[in-house]
Amino acid sequence: MTAEHGTTFCEGMYSKLIDSDSPCGDLNSPDVRERHVVHVSPAKGNSRQPYKLATACLTGLCLVLLLVLVVMSSQRRSVSEVTSSLSQNSSASAQTQRQTLLVNVTNLTEQIKRLEKEKRQLEMERNALQERVKVQEATCSPALETTVPPPATPLPSSPSGCPADWLRFADSCYYISTTTLDWKSSQKFCVRRGGHLAIIHTAEEQTFIWNKLVRGHWNAYWFGITDEKLEGTWHWVDGTELVDNFWEEGEPNNHIDEDCGYIVKTQVRSRVPTKSWYDAPCEMPCLFVCEMEKPPAGA
Ligand SMILES: [Ca+2]
Ligand SMILES: [Ca+2]
Incomplete structure (x- = not known):
């Protein structure tokens, strides 16, 4: 194994228990300490990074959850408001329709009364006209001639044995x-x-x-x-x-x-x-x- 290879390997193993039998050799040796002094500090920073990342992730997740909760709460409130509004609108619409229907019924009732009155009046006029027709039919026709009536004395008789105009x-x-x-x-x-x-x-x-x-x-x-x-x-x-x-x-x-x-x-x-x-x-x-x-x- 080369020295460079051994250094990389030791850097990866720093977090493990220090073992004198480690291929890393004697850690107390100046070379090794130096290497570790030089390379250990960055190794310690890297070992904290996952916790920071996890913390950041958790924080982000919490924020996301909080945001979701806020959004859901807002949406729920909106839905509730919409439902309430719809319910109110529906009730108002039903009330309006009921009033409209009542007005229509009232108008139709008045129209029916008016038509019944007109019907009675027309029936009266019809009856009056029928009476006039009957009277007209019963009235004799105008005279067939406009001359004065013939004389009351009998006219000379005809071959029939009756007066001439009989x-x-x-x-x-x-x-x-x-x-x-x-x-x-x-x-x-x-x-x-x-x-x-x-x-x-x-x-x-x-x-x-x-x-x-x-x-x-x-x-x-x-x-x-x-x-x-x-x-x-x-x-x-x-x-x-x-x-x-x-x-x-x-x-x-x-x-x-x-x-x-x-x-x-x-x-x-x-x-x-x-x-x-x-x-x-x-x-x-x-x-x-x-x-x-x-x-x-x-x-
Ligand atoms: Ca008669
Ligand atoms: Ca009679």
Whole structure:
């Protein structure tokens, strides 16, 4: 072993027990002491360095742990604050939504009330319009002619044996007006002409008269029936009580205090003569049908 090698080896072994048998030789020898004096001091500094390093590491670790703890605590506080904030926000949001819903419910309730009021008003208007329609339907059509009513005296007879402007059926003559009068005036007109408002006992007679009527939107013709004396009990103008009848479905209904009967003829081809009677207020001006059972002698 060379001296240099031995020195390096001894330096590495300084921390070990000093052994006289050590290959390092006699440590008390001047050469060795010198070498150790020269090399021992740095060896002592190196032996403390790991402790310093460990201390530094531990200190660093502690600092890191402290930092971690600080960060975690901060984060935990932040999370708690965020959670609390979210909870508060959620509660506030729910409260806001509840208030909004309450406002919406209130508005909808008011809207429903308003719509119900409008509905009631519209229903009233509808009912009023329906009444007007019924009255309009019950109102006789305008006169087919604007001329004054024909004279009350019979005109010269026709080949039919009836006055010239009358129609013959069986043993009677019929006059179909072209002007309008109320029911009582119509009856008076017929009486002045030697007859009365038509008294209809059979479907054949009803059909004959109905076929002679002029079609129109709602052409209504008074005939000789009324329940003016006793509501619901209908009598002919000769005082006899009604037996067979040709009322329309739902008639007579006395809808607006209707005590006189009329026959209607419309443009609707499906209508039939045996369901053409209606009741209406006697004051309405209508066309009318007169009947004369016994034509004047010589007619
Ligand atoms: Ca009546
Ligand atoms: Ca009626």
